[in-house]
Amino acid sequence: MVNYNVDSRLPDDCYGLEKNNKRIMLFGDTNGTSTVGLLYLASYLRRNGVEAYCQWNNSNMTCDSIEKNIINVLDKVKPEIVGISMKWFIHMARVLEMCKIIKQYRFDIKLVLGGDTAAYYWEKLIQSDLIDYIVLGDGELPLLYICQQKENIPNCVYKKDGKIIKSPVNYVQDGNNSQDIYLSHLDEIFVDEKDPSMPDYFYIYTGKGCSGNCFFCSGCNEMQKKVFNRKKPFIRNIEEVRNDIILAKKYSKILKFDFDLPGYDLYSYYNELWDGIDLSRHTCLFSFWKLPQNTFVYKISKVFKHVHFSIDICSLSARHRKQLEDLKLVKPQPTDEDLIGFFNKCKEYSNIEISISLIGGLPFYTAEDEKESENMIKLLLGEYPQLKSYICTPLHAEPGAPIIERCKEYGMHSYAGTYEDFLHYSTLNFKQNRHSDMNYPYIVFEDNAAAKRNIKHIIRLNSFGETK
Numbered sequence: 001m002v003n004y005n006v007d008s009r010l011p012d013d014c015y016g017l018e019k020n021n022k023r024i025m026l027f028g029d030t031n032g033t034s035t036v037g038l039l040y041l042a043s044y045l046r047r048n049g050v051e052a053y054c055q056w057n058n059s060n061m062t063c064d065s066i067e068k069n070i071i072n073v074l075d076k077v078k079p080e081i082v083g084i085s086m087k088w089f090i091h092m093a094r095v096l097e098m099c100k101i102i103k104q105y106r107f108d109i110k111l112v113l114g115g116d117t118a119a120y121y122w123e124k125l126i127q128s129d130l131i132d133y134i135v136l137g138d139g140e141l142p143l144l145y146i147c148q149q150k151e152n153i154p155n156c157v158y159k160k161d162g163k164i165i166k167s168p169v170n171y172v173q174d175g176n177n178s179q180d181i182y183l184s185h186l187d188e189i190f191v192d193e194k195d196p197s198m199p200d201y202f203y204i205y206t207g208k209g210c211s212g213n214c215f216f217c218s219g220c221n222e223m224q225k226k227v228f229n230r231k232k233p234f235i236r237n238i239e240e241v242r243n244d245i246i247l248a249k250k251y252s253k254i255l256k257f258d259f260d261l262p263g264y265d266l267y268s269y270y271n272e273l274w275d276g277i278d279l280s281r282h283t284c285l286f287s288f289w290k291l292p293q294n295t296f297v298y299k300i301s302k303v304f305k306h307v308h309f310s311i312d313i314c315s316l317s318a319r320h321r322k323q324l325e326d327l328k329l330v331k332p333q334p335t336d337e338d339l340i341g342f343f344n345k346c347k348e349y350s351n352i353e354i355s356i357s358l359i360g361g362l363p364f365y366t367a368e369d370e371k372e373s374e375n376m377i378k379l380l381l382g383e384y385p386q387l388k389s390y391i392c393t394p395l396h397a398e399p400g401a402p403i404i405e406r407c408k409e410y411g412m413h414s415y416a417g418t419y420e421d422f423l424h425y426s427t428l429n430f431k432q433n434r435h436s437d438m439n440y441p442y443i444v445f446e447d448n449a450a451a452k453r454n455i456k457h458i459i460r461l462n463s464f465g466e467t468k
Contacts, residue, residue: 018049022110022147025079025191026054027070029091029115033057033199037115037139038085040205040288042189044140047180050147053077055191057198061433062443066094067101068272069411074105077251081147083139085123089399090438093257093430099130112146116138116218117422120399122157124442126164126421133158133442135230138208140181156383175234182240183247194350201285202252204244206273208231208261212289212331214314215406216359216443218398226400235264238272245277255279258287258310267296281305287312291334291342294346296342301349308388309346309354314362316376316461317369324362336376342382356380356390360458363410377464392461394454396440397422407443411450416441 026042026219028034038054045052055073060066074082082102086095095118099111114135115215118125122134134157135142145153154171173181209230212221224230248255260266282305284293288311292300300307314330315321321333334342346352380387397404397416404417416422421441429438445451 017046017051018148018410020148021050022080022149022337023051023078024053024081024083024143024147025073025077026083027073028054028056028058029085029087029095031058031061031094035085035087036113036205037087039183039186039189040141041083041143042185043184044181045144046185046189048144049146052147052189053079053191054189056195063097066098070098070101071105074102076191079109081110081112083112083114083135083143085115086113086118089117090426090429090440092117092423092426094128094426096128097430099128100193103130109463110144112144114143115360116227119400119421120218120223120346122166122228126157126159136320137230138171138173140173141171147350151294158359158372169229172229173234174230175237177238178234179237181236183244186247196251198212199252201254201256201283202248203256203258204241204248205236205259206241206257206269207233207235210458213402214331215329215402216395216398218401219232220402223400231318235259235269238269241273242277245273245279248275249279249282252284253281254285256287258289260289260292267293267299271299274299277306279303282451284310285310290332291338294345296347297342297352299462301352305351307349309352309353309358311342311354312357313354315365315369316358316373317365319372320362320365320369323364329363339376341378343386346386347384352386353388354384358390358392358461359395360392360461361395361442361454363412365454373457374464377461381465390462390465392458394440394458395443397443411446414441414443 022046024154030039033364035141038056042052042054058069060069084095084098086092095113102109102111107115110132110134110253111130112127112133113131118134119136122136125131126134133146133153135154136157139155142153142155147155152167154167157166159165186196195327209224209232210219210221211233213222221232224233245255280303282304283306284300285308286300288309291311292309313321313333314324318336321330324330325333342355346354359406377390397414404414407414416425425439445454
């Protein structure tokens with residue numbers, strides 16, 4: 001088996017556009033700001049001689065406005081290849097509609113899908129006459145090979161001579177071979193020059209993968225291995241991430257970070273990452289997989305003008321968290337002492353605020369857990385003005401999430417489990433132009449009384465913050 005490495009990093013001016021390479025246009029899958037991965041793909045392709053463009057922000061919601069936007073972009077760019085992200089299942093129907101519009105515009109345009117959902121459901125999607133390639137896993141090298149019209153494309157399913165060919169997923173980025181994945185050419189890759197200044201924030205990606213196996217998550221380690229052949233997560237090298245921050249800070253006053261690894265020295269990494277870069281007029285959004293060290297809280301409060309921490313925990317009941325962790329159904333969870341200690345530390349700094357995200361309706365949640373959760377949120381709301389928001393979201397299905405196959409073990413039922421199920425929910429939202437308050441395929445208790453009690457508790461839990 002061949003193992004592919006990306007090229008070593010070279011100065012941007014070493015790269016020129018090659019006439020034989022196919023021009024490519026990259027679209028996101030969502031209304032609003034798409035995944036920042038589009039920018040990294042377009043940057044990489046540009047540095048390797050491909051005339052690549054992307055549309056990072058797309059506010060169009062109706063079929064008519066989506067079609068008008070796509071035709072305008074295709075008229076302007078005249079691409080020979082179009083790539084579309086299909087990361088989130090909720091946007092499957094929107095992406096398939098985009099594919100239809102592109103092929104009706106010009107059927108000889110080669111159409112490439114990539115992203116988590118596309119890679120997971122490649123066997124279904126490649127059957128469509130609209131789709132020519134599906135990238136499985138990391139996409140930089142596969143897209144480059146497609147644009148260069150090369151044979152033996154890694155990480156790819158494609159059609160050739162009436163046959164479907166699937167290559168092995170053996171181009172896997174890690175801490176040793178990802179030095180050439182960084183932002184560049186931002187003044188050239190956007191179709192609209194206003195595009196990079198439109199998002200609410202600019203996400204700085206510092207790593208890929210996940211070491212946890214949260215059973216409700218389609219991005220867990222189990223799925224990373226299956227879909228991306230990524231056996232363990234990695235953190236990017238400091239040099240490349242610093243490059244990204246220096247570029248991104250020109251376009252947005254709000255930078256977002258969200259990567260964290262168990263056992264990793266978070267403080268040392270970010271201390272070196274931010275050192276010497278003036279971010280004193282910027283806001284930082286940081287989504288944590290675990291509670292940060294006190295030294296990190298101090299550091300980030302001094303680097304940025306404003307800081308917003310988003311804390312992701314499975315439950316506000318310490319007993320419930322411990323049971324789920326002991327059963328290895330979720331990542332390591334904080335104790336109540338850890339949680340209060342974190343809030344006390346944040347209270348020392350006037351420029352820090354916090355939000356909490358919870359999942360309601362997980363298995364093993366008792367009446368006592370309900371009381372404990374309500375008491376905890378009342379305490380946090382009453383004692384810590386830093387807590388600006390929290391939300392308890394009902395448990396819903398995601399393609400490939402381990403809980404889907406294990407629902408019966410927990411006395412639960414999932415409203416989606418197959419490609420057709422998830423496409424159904426995506427189609428409902430797309431036809432109704434729903435881009436907030438979406439219809440999700442929930443996972444509920446089979447016992448009706450338990451299911452109703454759970455919904456009432458979620459509503460009650462969310463209501464405590466309404467008057468804050």
